[in-house]
Amino acid sequence: xxxxxxxxxxxxxxxxxxxxxxxxxxxxxxxxxxxxxxxxxxxxxxxxxxxxxxxxxxxxxxxxxxxxxxxxxxxxxxxxxxxxxxxxxxxxxxxxxxxxxxxxxxxxxxxxxxxxxxxxxxxxxxxxxxxxxxxxxxxxxxxxxxxxxxxxxxxxxxxxxxxxxxxxxxxxxxxxxxxxxxxxxxxxxxxxxxxxxxxxxxxxxxxxxxxxxxxxxxxxxxxxxxxxxxxxxxxxxxxxxxxxxxxxxxxxxxxxxxxxxxxxxxxxxxxxxxxxxxxxxxxxxxxxxxxxxxxxxxxxxxxxxxxxxxxxxxxxxxxxx
Numbered sequence: 055x056x057x058x059x060x061x062x063x064x065x066x067x068x069x070x071x072x073x074x075x076x077x078x079x080x081x082x083x084x085x086x087x088x089x090x091x092x093x094x095x096x097x098x099x100x101x102x103x104x105x106x107x108x109x110x111x112x113x114x115x116x117x118x119x120x121x122x123x124x125x126x127x128x129x130x131x132x133x134x135x136x137x138x139x140x141x142x143x144x145x146x147x148x149x150x151x152x153x154x155x156x157x158x159x160x161x162x163x164x165x166x167x168x169x170x171x172x173x174x175x176x177x178x179x180x181x182x183x184x185x186x187x188x189x190x191x192x193x194x195x196x197x198x199x200x201x202x203x204x205x206x207x208x209x210x211x212x213x214x215x216x217x218x219x220x221x222x223x224x225x226x227x228x229x230x231x232x233x234x235x236x237x238x239x240x241x242x243x244x245x246x247x248x249x250x251x252x253x254x255x256x257x258x259x260x261x262x263x264x265x266x267x268x269x270x271x272x273x274x275x276x277x278x279x280x281x282x283x284x285x286x287x288x289x290x291x292x293x294x295x296x297x298x299x300x301x302x303x304x305x306x307x308x309x310x311x312x313x314x315x316x317x318x319x320x321x322x323x324x325x326x327x328x329x330x331x332x333x334x335x336x337x338x339x340x341x342x343x344x345x346x347x348x349x350x351x352x353x354x355x356x357x358x359x360x361x362x363x364x365x366x367x368x369x370x371x372x373x374x375x
Contacts, residue, residue, distance in 0.1 A: 063087045063233070067140040067168070069160065070149030071098040071132075074177055076105045077204035078147050083129040084110070084119065084206065085234035090131050092139035099132050106130055109206065140168045145230050147199065148176045158186040165192040173227050175199035179251055182244035184216040194220040198241075199227060200248055205236065212248045214241040253292075263322065289359040297340050298353050305337040 066082040068075045071093030079089045079102075093099050110123040119126070133139040140146050146168050150156055157176060164174050165187075174196045176183060187196040197215045202208030211231050215224050228238045241248050247255060261275050270278075286295050293304065300307035312328045319326060344352045 064144040065090060065142050066230075067092070067143035067146040067172075068149060069093075069136065069139065069146060069164070070151075070177075071095070071102045072149060072151075074201065074203060074205070075147075075149035076102055076109065077206050078149060078177070078201070079106055079130055080109050080113070080126070080204075080206040081234050081236065082147075083126040084113070086129075087234070088129050088131070090133050090139040090141075090143065092133045092136050099134070102132055103127070103130070109204075113206070136163060137167050140164060140172070143168060143172050145173045145175060145227070148174070152179055152181060154181060154185055157181060161187050161190060161196065165190045165196075171195075173197070173223055173230065175227060177201060180247045182214065182216060182246070183219065184244055187216065188218060193218045195223045197223060197227060198248065199231065200250060201236070202250065209235060209237040210239060210250070211236045212239050212241050212250055214244060214248055216244060260322070285360065285363065286356075288363060290356060293336060293340060294343075297344070298349070298356055301349075303337065303346055303349060304340050305333060308333040308337075 063086045065088045066078075068079050068082075068089060068091040071091055075091060075093070079091055082089050083106075091099075091102060093102070107123070107127055110119065110126045113119050114123045146164055148157070148160060148164065150160055157178065161174060161176070168174060170192070172195065174187075174192065176186075176196075176198050177200060178198050179200060181198075183196050183198050187193050190196065193216070197213060197219045200212040200214065202210045205211065213224055213227055213231075215221075224240070228240075231238050239249065245252070257279070264270050264275060265272055290298065296307040296311075297304040300310065308328050312333070316327050
């Protein structure tokens with residue numbers, strides 16, 4: 055990328071100079087955007103350039119930048135006021151602490167200060183936009199954009215509109231994030247924790263129970279996820295995992311193992327059975343993605359991807375010891 059890209063892409067404002075704010079600044083600067091960052095704490099503002107430089111130079115060391123790190127450094131400005139940071143921004147990415155009162159007051163300021171066509175996005179981990187933006191004159195341009203952490207390495211970002219968010223706002227946000235190399239996921243309705251933390255939370259709840267019940271140690275559970283579930287999930291997700299693990303696909307998996315999973319859930323006080331209608335819906339989406347006559351070819355692809363991953367892990371293992 056040439057440095058001219060920053061003028062072609064438009065400015066991004068980051069509000070909050072913590073780890074997520076700095077990581078988002080890296081994402082957008084790497085994509086060619088000029089980035090204005092504001093944090094109310096002067097010490098935080100002073101620390102951001104060094105943290106930003108450390109991250110982009112780390113990316114450069116692994117060959118993950120298309121430009122010299124210094125080019126990205128020149129795209130970042132640290133602003134002393136919120137109004138300076140958001141001036142002229144096409145997207146304002148709020149990365150403040152997870153406090154409802156703070157987000158409500160901050161979004162009222164952003165709605166007042168930002169350009170009328172700017173997208174206002176919160177990196178909230180659990181709070182929906184309707185909890186703090188519903189009464190704003192510009193509520194139609196507000197939504198949640200919840201990233202994986204850190205977003206310059208984990209590209210998934212959840213876009214969660216409120217009932218009052220314009221479809222055009224979601225489409226514009228999608229285009230901006232996708233253009234910055236992220237992978238937007240559209241969450242269809244507001245729900246606490248969205249998708250990322252709901253899935254993570256389900257695994258954590260069971261992990262805590264297994265430790266509590268003396269079934270396994272913390273280290274053993276981390277090993278199962280790191281060298282088992284997580285290894286596969288770095289290539290394919292949980293639905294595709296069981297789809298490819300069972301000849302006949304996910305419908306066959308649900309028939310064979312659904313009752314066992316239902317018993318496991320009941321043991322934890324959950325009653326969320328995989329009904330025939332739900333299984334049929336999941337199966338239809340999987341068969342649209344991979345017809346059964348292509349199942350074996352997809353299994354072979356999965357195995358090649360895992361082989362490449364295992365090879366890279368082994369290559370790096372002496373450095374990580």
